[in-house]
Amino acid sequence: MNPPILTQKLLDHLQQARQHAEVKGREILACYSSPWDDWEPISAFSTAGQGYAHAFFWAFNDPQLALVGLGQAAELVPQPGQGLVSLQQAWREMLGDALIVGPEKPHLLGGLAFDRQAAVSPLWSSFAYGALVLPEILLIGRRQGSALLLSTRVSARTDCNALCERLLAAVRELASTTRQGPAPTSERNNLLSRCDSLPADCWKAKVADAVDAIGQGRMEKVVLARQVDFEAEQDFSLEATLRYLRQANDSTYLFAIRRGEHCFLGATPERLVRLEGRELYTTALAGSTPRGHGPDEDLYNGNRLLDSAKDRHEHALVVNALKSSLEAHVETLQVPAMPSLHKLPHIQHLQTLVRGRVRPDVDLLTLVDALHPTPAVGGVDKEHAIAYIRDQEGLNRGWYAAPVGWLNSDGNGEFAVALRSALIHGRQAHLFAGCGIVEGSDPEHEYQETCVKLRTMISALMPEPTVDGCGERSVEQHTEVVAGCGT
Numbered sequence: 001m002n003p004p005i006l007t008q009k010l011l012d013h014l015q016q017a018r019q020h021a022e023v024k025g026r027e028i029l030a031c032y033s034s035p036w037d038d039w040e041p042i043s044a045f046s047t048a049g050q051g052y053a054h055a056f057f058w059a060f061n062d063p064q065l066a067l068v069g070l071g072q073a074a075e076l077v078p079q080p081g082q083g084l085v086s087l088q089q090a091w092r093e094m095l096g097d098a099l100i101v102g103p104e105k106p107h108l109l110g111g112l113a114f115d116r117q118a119a120v121s122p123l124w125s126s127f128a129y130g131a132l133v134l135p136e137i138l139l140i141g142r143r144q145g146s147a148l149l150l151s152t153r154v155s156a157r158t159d160c161n162a163l164c165e166r167l168l169a170a171v172r173e174l175a176s177t178t179r180q181g182p183a184p185t186s187e188r189n190n191l192l193s194r195c196d197s198l199p200a201d202c203w204k205a206k207v208a209d210a211v212d213a214i215g216q217g218r219m220e221k222v223v224l225a226r227q228v229d230f231e232a233e234q235d236f237s238l239e240a241t242l243r244y245l246r247q248a249n250d251s252t253y254l255f256a257i258r259r260g261e262h263c264f265l266g267a268t269p270e271r272l273v274r275l276e277g278r279e280l281y282t283t284a285l286a287g288s289t290p291r292g293h294g295p296d297e298d299l300y301n302g303n304r305l306l307d308s309a310k311d312r313h314e315h316a317l318v319v320n321a322l323k324s325s326l327e328a329h330v331e332t333l334q335v336p337a338m339p340s341l342h343k344l345p346h347i348q349h350l351q352t353l354v355r356g357r358v359r360p361d362v363d364l365l366t367l368v369d370a371l372h373p374t375p376a377v378g379g380v381d382k383e384h385a386i387a388y389i390r391d392q393e394g395l396n397r398g399w400y401a402a403p404v405g406w407l408n409s410d411g412n413g414e415f416a417v418a419l420r421s422a423l424i425h426g427r428q429a430h431l432f433a434g435c436g437i438v439e440g441s442d443p444e445h446e447y448q449e450t451c452v453k454l455r456t457m458i459s460a461l462m463p464e465p466t467v468d469g470c471g472e473r474s475v476e477q478h479t480e481v482v483a484g485c486g487t
């Protein structure tokens with residue numbers, strides 16, 4: 001982007017937007033985009049993002065897309081206990097008046113709380129019930145090229161020269177910081193403590209209670225999660241964590257959402273829903289087993305999972321729920337009869353990739369509302385399972401296991417389920433992992449499964465390059481660091 005050309009074009013654009021605002025008698029949205037080369041998403045988020053109260057990062061490989069959102073031109077916030085219809089409506093209204101110039105569409109970026117009926121805990125106060133943010137600066141990276149999109153609100157009283165100057169200063173700053181910086185130093189960040197939200201035995205007892213409740217017919221499945229808190233000697237580095245997650249997890253959605261001092265980030269394998277025109281893509285992911293130590297054990301574990309009646313039942317509950325949640329919204333739905341294996345560095349899952357065509361006028365947030373929470377993170381039936389989680393799980397999930405993603409002005413977008421994730425602030429990291437409980441679930445086995453799931457974030461937060469080439473220490477070893485808390 002050539003700055004002198006941008007200066008004049010951007011100023012013209014803002015002045016035109018001000019004239020529109022005068023005619024309409026209200027503030028309008030002005031969006032301006034242009035090609036933008038030579039930037040690197042993790043540096044853009046972690047370095048350029050430092051100057052902003054809010055920053056968003058998203059990267060996925062298929063199809064390749066990186067989004068980095070900085071600052072905030074507008075924010076849509078869901079109401080506790082309410083659906084997302086009002087957000088979709090507000091987005092439509094905002095776009096109705098907008099003046100959009102350039103090849104790119106404005107995007108909302110953000111996420112939602114897992115349970116918008118539960119109270120917000122202090123830990124999650126800056127995330128609350130959810131937020132979809134229209135960033136002031138959006139960087140979009142695709143295989144075929146990259147772009148920068150500036151969004152701002154303009155009223156009849158806006159000083160366009162001053163606004164233009166402020167935006168250009170931000171762009172200049174961005175240009176100097178978004179190229180790939182030096183790799184962060186891999187100084188070891190020693191752990192000072194680890195604290196489990198519940199001692200292991202108490203958590204296993206909760207699993208046993210859930211199995212009893214299922215046996216009594218109160219529900220068919222419920223997902224119970226654990227929280228594990230780490231404190232380190234130094235602040236956790238968001239940049240180093242994201243770089244580790246990226247190199248170790250190439251088939252996952254990498255996300256990071258920073259709001260003030262808190263950053264929620266992770267590498268999740270689970271798609272909630274993607275909408276592209278009227279094509280819908282969703283995934284059932286449930287039923288898990290660890291990766292093997294060698295190819296033989298790995299194959300054995302995978303085959304056992306495919307043959308496990310308990311896991312197939314757990315998985316089928318998710319597939320059936322996807323079908324029934326989508327029934328009213330689709331014209332066609334293609335659901336493979338058999339799950340396949342989705343292999344990740346530490347764990348493998350049963351997976352069913354579902355495709356469909358939505359009815360005309362079905363929007364993405366309606367689909368998010370219909371699907372979340374799927375029984376992969378909630379349970380069956382939905383209402384009883386959610387009530388059970390709220391009453392019995394003993395933690396506030398915040399945005400863990402909830403939708404995170406993006407939505408553009410064409411209505412296209414994608415939301416993932418925020419698993420294998422942590423909430424980080426300074427030297428504190430709060431990690432979350434859960435698993436599906438059905439009839440026949442064994443508490444010890446489920447506990448071990450959560451340990452395996454926690455490894456994604458533990459390895460990324462505390463990589464040790466000397467150990468087994470993938471920088472991983474086991475959860476059990478970390479437990480030894482505990483100073484009188486948890487276990």
Ligand SMILES: C=C(O[C@@H]1C=C(C(=O)O)C=C[C@H]1O)C(=O)O
Nearest residue numbers: 285287288376419433434435436
């Ligand atoms: C709840 C989590 O994962 C979910 C539960 C799974 C299971 O119970 O088998 C598998 C994948 C996810 O849908 C988590 O990672 O925290």
